[in-house]
Amino acid sequence: MSKKNSVAIMTTISAFLFCAVIVAASLSPLAGTGAAANQFNSAGMWSAVGMILVLYFIPFLVYMLGVDAMRYVMAVLCGFGLLIHLSSAGFILMFSFFSDHLLSEVIFVLGVSLAAAAVNVIWFVAAFRSGAEKTSVNTLT
Structure with a gap:
């Protein structure tokens, strides 16, 4: 797979997960944390997405x-x-530890956020891997 295709796939997954974090947070108790928090299906949530x-x-x-x-x-x-x-x-963990809400109420948002972080790390690998490393791996297999 070419570098451009890898970057395209990882960028698409990253965008999807970033939007999923926003939607998941608006469905969780995090939506009630303040005046700037988005409620699900509100204009603020859709404008953020x-x-x-x-x-x-x-x-x-x-x-x-x-x-x-x-x-x-x-x-x-x-x-x-x-x-x-x-x-x-980190905020979600602190929120669950120091509020009346259980970790189980926000674990999905935490998981999606960590998955998005992992995808961003993989994006760097896909975008900046060198061509020499790729060809040397192909010749060894």
């Missing part, structure tokens, strides 16, 4: 059109996503 999709789609489209340097812009955005998902996972 739409904004994430636009922020994924624009650099992805430019990259797919052949601007290889956009991979570095996407890497910065992926790093921000990794930071967001890991800090969200």
